[in-house]
Amino acid sequence: MNTNQPNWIALIERLQAAGSLTEKGKKYAADVITGLPSRNPSNVAGRNLIVDIASQKMGHTVQVESLTIEAAYAQMLESSVACVGYWAQPIKLRVVCKCRDGIERALWITLDFLVLYPDRLELVECKPESALHAISLTQPGRYSRDDTGRWTSPEVEAALADYGIHFRVVSSADLNPVLLRNYTLLEEVRQASYSSASALEAIMTFLQNRRDGVPLAELVAQAGSAFTKNDIYVGILRRDVHVLLAHCLLVDDRTTLVFAEEYQAEAYRLMKFATVEQSERSLVLKAGTRLRWNGTNYSICNASRNKVYLMAAEGSPTAFPRDLLCSLIGTGEIELLDEVVVDGADQAETLKPYFTALTLEKQLLGKARNEFLRFLERHPEAKPEDFGLKPIKTRTVQRWKRAAHESMVRFGTPLWGLFDRPRPGRPRDALPKEMRDEMTAVAEELYFSKTAPSKTFVWRALRQRREARGLPFPSKGAYRRHLDRMKNLRDATESRQGKGAAYKYDASSAGGKNWITAGDFPLKVSQMDGKSFDILVVDDETGEVLGKPTLTLLTLPHYGSAPIGAAFLFEPESYRSGTMCLRDEIERFGEPVKYIVVDNGKAFNNATFDSLLATLGITKINRPPRDPRFASEIEALFRVIDREVIHNSAGNTKPLQTAREMTAEMNPEKLAIWTLSALWRRIEHYLFTMLWDAPSAALGTTPRLAFERDQKRAPDREGRFTVPPDQAKIAFFPEVDGVTRVVQPGRGIFVEGYYYWNDVMAKPHVEKTKVRVRYDPYELAIVFAAIGDTWVECTARHAPELRNVTERTRHLQVIARRRLKNNHAERRERTHGRKLACLGDEMLEDEKALREQRRARAQRQLSKPQHAHVSPQTEHSGGVQSIGSKLPKIDFSHLRKTAA
Numbered sequence: 001m002n003t004n005q006p007n008w009i010a011l012i013e014r015l016q017a018a019g020s021l022t023e024k025g026k027k028y029a030a031d032v033i034t035g036l037p038s039r040n041p042s043n044v045a046g047r048n049l050i051v052d053i054a055s056q057k058m059g060h061t062v063q064v065e066s067l068t069i070e071a072a073y074a075q076m077l078e079s080s081v082a083c084v085g086y087w088a089q090p091i092k093l094r095v096v097c098k099c100r101d102g103i104e105r106a107l108w109i110t111l112d113f114l115v116l117y118p119d120r121l122e123l124v125e126c127k128p129e130s131a132l133h134a135i136s137l138t139q140p141g142r143y144s145r146d147d148t149g150r151w152t153s154p155e156v157e158a159a160l161a162d163y164g165i166h167f168r169v170v171s172s173a174d175l176n177p178v179l180l181r182n183y184t185l186l187e188e189v190r191q192a193s194y195s196s197a198s199a200l201e202a203i204m205t206f207l208q209n210r211r212d213g214v215p216l217a218e219l220v221a222q223a224g225s226a227f228t229k230n231d232i233y234v235g236i237l238r239r240d241v242h243v244l245l246a247h248c249l250l251v252d253d254r255t256t257l258v259f260a261e262e263y264q265a266e267a268y269r270l271m272k273f274a275t276v277e278q279s280e281r282s283l284v285l286k287a288g289t290r291l292r293w294n295g296t297n298y299s300i301c302n303a304s305r306n307k308v309y310l311m312a313a314e315g316s317p318t319a320f321p322r323d324l325l326c327s328l329i330g331t332g333e334i335e336l337l338d339e340v341v342v343d344g345a346d347q348a349e350t351l352k353p354y355f356t357a358l359t360l361e362k363q364l365l366g367k368a369r370n371e372f373l374r375f376l377e378r379h380p381e382a383k384p385e386d387f388g389l390k391p392i393k394t395r396t397v398q399r400w401k402r403a404a405h406e407s408m409v410r411f412g413t414p415l416w417g418l419f420d421r422p423r424p425g426r427p428r429d430a431l432p433k434e435m436r437d438e439m440t441a442v443a444e445e446l447y448f449s450k451t452a453p454s455k456t457f458v459w460r461a462l463r464q465r466r467e468a469r470g471l472p473f474p475s476k477g478a479y480r481r482h483l484d485r486m487k488n489l490r491d492a493t494e495s496r497q498g499k500g501a502a503y504k505y506d507a508s509s510a511g512g513k514n515w516i517t518a519g520d521f522p523l524k525v526s527q528m529d530g531k532s533f534d535i536l537v538v539d540d541e542t543g544e545v546l547g548k549p550t551l552t553l554l555t556l557p558h559y560g561s562a563p564i565g566a567a568f569l570f571e572p573e574s575y576r577s578g579t580m581c582l583r584d585e586i587e588r589f590g591e592p593v594k595y596i597v598v599d600n601g602k603a604f605n606n607a608t609f610d611s612l613l614a615t616l617g618i619t620k621i622n623r624p625p626r627d628p629r630f631a632s633e634i635e636a637l638f639r640v641i642d643r644e645v646i647h648n649s650a651g652n653t654k655p656l657q658t659a660r661e662m663t664a665e666m667n668p669e670k671l672a673i674w675t676l677s678a679l680w681r682r683i684e685h686y687l688f689t690m691l692w693d694a695p696s697a698a699l700g701t702t703p704r705l706a707f708e709r710d711q712k713r714a715p716d717r718e719g720r721f722t723v724p725p726d727q728a729k730i731a732f733f734p735e736v737d738g739v740t741r742v743v744q745p746g747r748g749i750f751v752e753g754y755y756y757w758n759d760v761m762a763k764p765h766v767e768k769t770k771v772r773v774r775y776d777p778y779e780l781a782i783v784f785a786a787i788g789d790t791w792v793e794c795t796a797r798h799a800p801e802l803r804n805v806t807e808r809t810r811h812l813q814v815i816a817r818r819r820l821k822n823n824h825a826e827r828r829e830r831t832h833g834r835k836l837a838c839l840g841d842e843m844l845e846d847e848k849a850l851r852e853q854r855r856a857r858a859q860r861q862l863s864k865p866q867h868a869h870v871s872p873q874t875e876h877s878g879g880v881q882s883i884g885s886k887l888p889k890i891d892f893s894h895l896r897k898t899a900a
Contacts, residue, residue, distance in 0.1 A: 025163035041065030133468030213257030519558030521714035
C-alpha cells in the first residue's frame with residue numbers, strides 16, 4: 001500500500017482560497033475526508049457485487065457495490081494522473097426533488113464518489129445507461145441530457161450551488177472496457193521505473209525506423225540486455241512510447257502497434273478507427289434502364305461519359321448531366337425501376353403459407369373465382385351466383401382483379417391471388433424472441449429478486465426501458481402471463497425435484513467476461529472456496545477415526561481451474577484456512593493474485609482476512625449469496641476431485657447417501673485407512689501436477705503451457721510482495737484485538753488472559769511502550785511482538801495448559817464453558833441431580849450393610865456369656881455411658897493366623 005498520500009485538507013483549503021470552493025463545501029469535504037463512509041454497500045436485491053478495492057492511491061480499502069460501473073470508475077480514478085484522491089459513499093446530501101406525483105419533496109441521497117482534482121472538487125453518481133433513460137422519462141428534473149449529450153441532474157446541481165462542488169453523472173456508456181483492461185495490466189508496473197538509464201533510448205532506437213508501428217509481440221521479443229520487458233510497459237504507462245490504449249488491447253500483442261511518436265499513433269487512429277467504412281454501390285446506367293422522377297417514369301435511351309438522355313412515355317429525349325443524375329439517385333429523389341428476378345426458392349418460400357393452408361374447398365373456391373373473372377371480361381352482366389359464389393360488391397370484384405393480376409405477374413398464374421390468404425390469427429402472447437428474452441431478463445432482475453416488487457412495477461420498468469430505446473413493449477396482461485409461466489415453472493420444479501433443480505430458473509448475477517474477469521495476465525483473477533471431503537481419515541498411530549478433512553482451494557478460472565494454493569485441515573472453513581491457502585500460493589509462485597472472488601461466508605468476510613488482503617494489495621470480490629453459478633469453475637473442480645479421487649478411495653462416505661442399500665462391510669468407519677498426511681500427498685500430486693498437465697479443450701493445450709506462454713508476454717510482477725525470509729511466516733499471522741499491547745514491566749504483554757515474555761522486554765527503553773502483536777493460531781503458547789525493527793517470539797509464562805493448543809480448540813473450550821454458564825439449571829440437572837440420585841442409591845446400600853453388621857454383632861453378643869456386675873460409675877454418675885463400652889472386643893487374631 002502507498003502510505004505517502006498528499007495533505008488533502010491543505011488542498012481543500014487551497015481550493016477555497018482560490019474561490020473554487022465555498023466555506024460550506026470545505027466543511028462538507030473535510031468531513032468526508034476525515035470521517036468514515038456514510039453507509040456500507042449492500043446487496044439487498046441479491047444482484048450486486050460487493051468489491052473491496054485495495055487502493056494504492058488512497059492507502060486503504062475502498063468498498064463499492066457494483067463491479068461493472070462503480071468498481072470500473074474507481075479503477076479509472078486509480079489510473080488517472082489528474083485525480084488526487086477519491087472517497088466512496090460520501091456524506092448524504094439534501095436534494096429537493098419533484099416526485100412522480102408532481103409534489104416537491106426533500107430527499108437525502110448518498111452519491112457514489114467524492115473526487116478531488118487540483119482545480120476542483122467533484123461529486124459523482126454512477127448508474128447504468130438503461131436506468132438513466134428510465135428515470136429521465138418519469139422524472140426529467142432528476143436526470144436529463146444537456147446540449148452536448150451528457151447526462152446531468154438539475155436537482156442535484158441546484159443543491160450543490162451553495163457548496164461550489166461540481167457534479168457529474170457517469171453511465172455505463174462512459175466507461176471504455178478496453179481502456180480499463182489496459183489500465184489493469186499497466187497497474188502492475190505503476191511503481192516501477194526503467195531498469196537502466198539507456199533503456200528508453202534502446203527502445204526508441206528500435207522504433208525510430210518503423211513509422212508504421214511495431215507489433216507489441218515483436219518488441220517484447222527484442223527484450224534482452226539493452227532493455228527489459230517491463231521497460232516497454234513502463235514506457236507505455238509514462239507515454240514515452242505510444243499505444244492506442246482506448247482502442248487496442250495490450251493482451252492482443254500481435255495486433256497492437258507501438259509507435260515512437262504521438263503523431264504516428266494519431267494518424268493510425270484516424271486511419272483505422274476514426275474513418276467510417278462506407279459501402280460503395282456500383283451504378284450501371286445503360287440504354288433501357290427505367291427510372292421514376294417526380295412520379296413520371298423515364299427510360300434511358302442513350303448514355304455517354306458526361307450526359308444521360310432520358311425519354312418519357314410521351315415527348316422527346318432530355319439531356320441530363322451524369323453527375324447530377326447519379327447524385328439524385330444516391331439521395332433517393334430518382335428511383336430505379338429495374339426488374340427484380342425472383343428465383344424458384346424465393347417463390348416456394350413465399351407460397352409456403354398458402355400451400356400449408358390450402359384445402360380442397362379453397363381450391364374449388366379459387367377456381368370458381370377465376371372462371372367468373374374470365375367470363376366477366378367478355379360478359380359484363382355476369383353474376384357470381386351463376387358460378388356458385390355468394391353475392392359480392394363491386395369493390396370486391398376490383399380487389400379480385402388486382403390480386404389475380406399481381407399473382408399473374410409474380411407467379412405466372414392468377415390462382416394464387418384468388419385463393420383466400422392464410423389467416424391463422426396471431427397466437428396469444430406470440431411476441432418476438434428479442435422481446436421475450438428481455439422480458440425474462442427483467443423478471444429475473446426485479447421480480448424474482450429479494451425485494452420482490454409487484455408485477456405492475458416490473459412491467460413499468462420494462463416499458464420505460466424499451467420506450468427509451470424506441471422499441472415496442474408488451475401489454476400488461478401479456479407480461480403478467482409471462483411472469484406466471486416463469487413462476488409456475490420454477491415452483492413446479494422446486495416442489496418435484498427440489499431447490500437444487502429449480503436453481504437454473506433463478507436469476508443469475510452479472511458474471512460473464514468484463515474488465516476484471518478477463519484473464520489478461522496469469523495471476524489476475526482467482527477464485528477461493530472450500531469443501532469438506534466425503535472421506536474419513538484415521539490417526540497414524542492408533543488407527544482411530546479422526547473425522548472428515550476440509551480442503552480450501554485457490555484456483556485460476558481462465559486456466560482450466562488450475563489450483564495455485566491449497567489448505568488441508570480438519571477444521572471447517574475459517575480465516576485460518578484462507579490465510580494458509582494464500583500463504584501456500586505465495587510460496588509456490590512468489591507473488592499474490594490481483595483479484596480474488598469469494599463467497600459470502602464468514603470464513604472470507606472478517607477483519608483479519610480483509611486486513612491480510614489489503615496488506616497484499618488484493619482486491620476482494622464478494623460473489624452474490626447462494627449463487628454458485630457465479631463461480632461455477634471452482635464448484636465444478638470440487639465435483640471432479642470427488643469423482644476422480646475421493647469417491648475411489650477407501651473410507652469414502654458416498655455409500656452413506658444411500659444408507660438403506662449399505663451392508664455392514666460397506667461401513668466407512670471400518671474401511672477407513674488413509675491418514676491425513678498420506679491423503680494430502682496424493683491430493684497434492686493430483687492438484688498441482690496432474691491437473692496442470694491435463695489437456696484442456698477451452699485452452700487448446702495444458703494449463704501449464706498456457707500459463708508459461710502468457711507469463712512471457714505479461715509484465716514481470718517480481719517485487720510486488722517482498723517480505724524478509726524471517727518475517728514471511730509472521731506476515732500471515734493475525735493481529736490481536738486492538739493491534740498493539742503495552743509492555744508491562746516484569747510481566748510482558750497481556751493477551752487473552754495470559755502474560756507473554758521475552759528477555760528483550762526487560763530493557764528500560766522497551767518497558768511501558770506499545771508494540772504490535774501477532775499470534776500463531778496453531779500454537780497459542782507463543783506470540784510475536786514487533787520490538788524495534790524485528791519480530792521477537794514471546795512465550796506464555798506459567799501456562800503449560802497452552803502447549804500444543806490451537807485457536808480452534810480454545811474457541812471450542814470457550815463455547816463449552818459459555819454454554820454451561822448460560823444453562824446453569826440444565827447443567828445442575830444433568831450433573832448434580834444425577835449425582836444426588838446415585839448418592840441416594842449408595843446410601844441405601846450402605847444402610848443395608850450397616851444393618852447387617854449390627855445384626856451380626858448382636859448375634860455374636862448373644863453367643864458369649866454375660867457378666868452381671870454393674871459399674872459403680874454407672875450407678876452414681878447419673879451419666880449415660882455408651883453402649884459400645886459394654887460390648888466385648890472381638891478378637892480377629894485367629895483369622896489373621898489362618899490367612900498367614
